[in-house]
Amino acid sequence: xxxxxxxxxxxxxxxxxxxxxxxxxxxxxxxxxxxxxxxxxxxxxxxxxxxxxxxxxxxxxxxxxxxxxxxxxxxxxxxxxxxxxxxxxxxxxxxxxxxxxxxxxxxxxxxxxxxxxxxxxxxxxxxxxxxxxxxxxxxxxxxxxxxxxxxxxxxxxxxxxxxxxxxxxxxxxxxxxxxxxxxxxxxxxxxxxxxxxxxxxxxxxxxxxxxxxxxxxxxxxxxxxxxxxxxxxxxxxxxxxxxxxxxxx
Numbered sequence: 336x337x338x339x340x341x342x343x344x345x346x347x348x349x350x351x352x353x354x355x356x357x358x359x360x361x362x363x364x365x366x367x368x369x370x371x372x373x374x375x376x377x378x379x380x381x382x383x384x385x386x387x388x389x390x391x392x393x394x395x396x397x398x399x400x401x402x403x404x405x406x407x408x409x410x411x412x413x414x415x416x417x418x419x420x421x422x423x424x425x426x427x428x429x430x431x432x433x434x435x436x437x438x439x440x441x442x443x444x445x446x447x448x449x450x451x452x453x454x455x456x457x458x459x460x461x462x463x464x465x466x467x468x469x470x471x472x473x474x475x476x477x478x479x480x481x482x483x484x485x486x487x488x489x490x491x492x493x494x495x496x497x498x499x500x501x502x503x504x505x506x507x508x509x510x511x512x513x514x515x516x517x518x519x520x521x522x523x524x525x526x527x528x529x530x531x532x533x534x535x536x537x538x539x540x541x542x543x544x545x546x547x548x549x550x551x552x553x554x555x556x557x558x559x560x561x562x563x564x565x566x567x568x569x570x571x572x573x574x575x576x577x578x579x580x581x582x583x584x
Contacts, residue, residue: 345379398424409539412531414514422548423541430539442540443518446528447471450520456556457516457530459483478507478563507563519552527552
């Protein structure tokens with residue numbers, strides 16, 4: 336079919352372009368014509384509008400398959416029922432490796448560091464990511480699992496993270512397990528990232544700046560925001576006072 340899409344092609348030329356017998360090519364052409372994907376006139380074939388549209392869709396599916404091959408190390412971490420494979424088209428994939436175990440965190444840190452505003456959906460917030468959010472004084476929203484938020488506050492009490500600097504973020508608590516993390520940044524260059532976990536540890540990052548992937552990430556984020564509970568603004572004041580009294584004591 337790809338050999339016909341460029342325009343009208345003679346049957347004999349098609350036989351020479353594919354690694355198949357003449358009889359196989361002729362049967363394939365007859366089948367395509369029978370399904371109204373090509374038309375034949377005096378031994379020359381032309382694609383129909385239906386054929387062009389269908390082949391474009393087949394090509395897109397093939398490209399997505401190639402994209403899925405590129406993220407093979409992360410496939411077992413994906414909640415396949417809720418991820419649109421189109422977000423992997425032209426995506427950048429980063430995973431941990433034996434000799435660079437922290438490489439997979441760097442893209443997320445860079446995304447947060449260069450954002451003016453961020454929407455972050457994440458099971459828990461590590462000390463490293465909390466410090467990035469604090470140091471950049473970001474505006475935006477944070478949705479975090481209830482257990483993850485409790486853990487963050489416990490870390491604050493034992494080793495201050497200055498999470499009071501997160502007060503520019505609206506913090507939402509969700510009482511369910513998050514299958515993946517999502518980060519959507521807005522700034523000079525809008526971008527999204529899917530944060531994948533394995534056995535409770537961050538395992539890899541998928542980054543994409545395409546319009547479709549950002550739209551998908553915002554919708555995915557919104558689904559969880561609709562079931563999350565906004566944390567009262569007084570939470571950071573309470574823990575600021577606690578941290579100050581702990582330090583002075």
